[in-house]
Amino acid sequence: MRPYEKDPAAIYAQSFATVRAEARLDRFDPAMQVVAVRLIHACGMVEIADRLAWSQDAAARGRAALAGGAPVLCDCEMVASGIIRRSLPAGNPVVCTLNDAAVPDRASALGTTRSAAAVDLWHDRLDGAVVAIGNAPTALFHLLERLDSGWPAPAVILGFPVGFVGAAESKAELVHEPRGAGFIALRGRRGGSAMAAAAVNALAAPLPGEGDD
């Protein structure tokens, strides 16, 4: 077998160098560049840089929210698992309500998915929170509906639901009308838990080996 790179610092450095060499990053400000680089690093696709949408203040709002101790509300356990806890600046709680015992009955009552019903359990923590959606379009749609009905807005919505039914549409709705929240989202069908977690990690800390940006 041929030799391969084993040094974690060298792997990070070479990865980020490749991303910076291949991806079109010039339209991002420094804070959003960190997010874009981390997202690309998480999925191995430099071309997603061209499909990112964000509100101008999203990265700053997300960083300030985390620094202030805001909770991170996740739509599934995979997103929660991908968040690097030691990087969170204020021991921020990472919350996933999908497996809460109240969710199945609420989903039945509402005639929707468990992922959407789980969003209702975020109510008391939603004001100024960081929301990370990496799986379910229905969770993002449902959150937007709740914001329409007057629920408090999160600081930022990291919109990365994935798939063939509702993913592109829910993110388009978020980008079209963010309802008072900042947002970072990947347009189209692509997305996923690794990207949603990477977005949180990018807001929480600079890139490994790159120091403060």
Added chain:
Amino acid sequence: MRPYEKDPAAIYAQSFATVRAEARLDRFDPAMQVVAVRLIHACGMVEIADRLAWSQDAAARGRAALAGGAPVLCDCEMVASGIIRRSLPAGNPVVCTLNDAAVPDRASALGTTRSAAAVDLWHDRLDGAVVAIGNAPTALFHLLERLDSGWPAPAVILGFPVGFVGAAESKAELVHEPRGAGFIALRGRRGGSAMAAAAVNALAAPLPGEGDD
């Protein structure tokens, strides 16, 4: 806001119908079709069907291993989080050793990553196991080196490390010389925890709503 699909069964059905309509699935036998459909569903990209590589017996070996109670060995917690436990046919243990207390020292001693060092803790469970790698190329490289040195072969290696340094190379090495294991892998830089978990879920159970295939 426009109406959107909220019924979980309808979402699954519409998703899988879209995948079957758009992806080139004719080169897969029925068992591998289930794997391919689940992988595509997990990432939102029908074109990955064209980059999958697998050994002829991989799906059968993986299914038999799970039915026989084999453990699922994961390179990171995100993969473990994505495995649908209730679908596993024999209450199979899902094992991730990355955060074992022995791992940092072992990584330093070996001069490699924690992900690679964590593979060494699989030794006693490796024979006939289902291995799911969704993050670290070094974990896959290291496993292949251990197999070269005579460690027992897993039933199947689900090879989905992602990224810019070693991901494509480690999967190429697996496909070139699987060292007695069955394999399913996505060539190139793409991959990730969601795909690795989806591959396990596909071996564990038929597609939701599609019954036994």
